[in-house]
Amino acid sequence: MNETNGVVTAPVLSVDGLDVTYANGARAVRELSLALGDGECLALVGESGCGKTTVARALLGLLPRRTRVAGSVRIRGTEVVGASSRRLRRLRGTDVAYVAQDPYAACDPLRTVAHHVEEGWRAKGQRPPDGQVTARLAELGIEDAQHRARLRPHQWSGGMLQRATIAGATVHGPALTVADEATSALDADLSDGVLAALRAASNALLLVSHDLALVAKHADRVAVMYHGRVVETGRTGDVIGSPRHPYTRALLLAAPRPGAGLPRELPGTPPSLADQLPGCSFAPRCAHSGDQCRELLPLLTDGVACHAVERS
């Protein structure tokens, strides 16, 4: 709980022991815990398939039927795991909003952009107050918003259209915005501005991203996932500037970043999601692993889950 001026509020997001197994037996998220406060931006990073999107979907109650979900996801104190469809519908838009990867895929090509922004109100059975669509678009950096809002999505550039989807997703000022690779369909030079707009339009923001340069610039904290677990977490500058987990170091070396030299491919491949290794899932790929790493699961302690890391 947080206390501001004597008023106690629940953290925006608290995830405790989240565990997700798809119907085919793939255990994509394993005992994952996270917390996010007002105004904070947390980036979830990690190789493809490590479970980032699964976490994002779990926060919105959007996992497929027959997926087994254990643990707890609370948004402003309201439990999402096991919530009824009615309660989830009530939470979406007001408590938690979602920004998808590809704005063109998220929009109906036959409808105007204004129609998509208005959907934020319609989904709650409301009509947008006069002038609000244009005002929201202008706030997100759209020039000549009144005219442009009447155009169709294909008449907008990708960066501008993503700003419009952010405008629609955040009309009710949700406590938490979840953005899953929200800029990966855009050119690199547009991504920065769109992320800045996303941050400005959001309260707490969970950013799923593979772009470590953007994460370094926009996120306050980072959680590095591997094989469904958080293996390192901390302030962005610390995790990206002085990574401690061998996996985080390898991930950073594999990422194209200005001034970081040529990327070095991550050795090996992650284990299958059906595997239940007794020890660290990264041990088979880790140059520092010993017997303990293969036998005993390292717990996340002081922001890092690794037996081999030096602890002061």
Ligand SMILES: Nc1ncnc2c1ncn2[C@@H]1O[C@H](COP(=O)(O)OP(=O)(O)OP(=O)(O)O)[C@@H](O)[C@H]1O
């Ligand atoms: N509906 C599903 N049924 C079975 N397995 C799934 C399903 N959705 C995802 N998975 C598997 O769960 C694992 C985690 O997927 P997820 O999309 O969460 O990873 P990710 O880290 O977001 O990857 P990417 O960066 O490629 O989007 C992957 O191995 C994926 O194949």
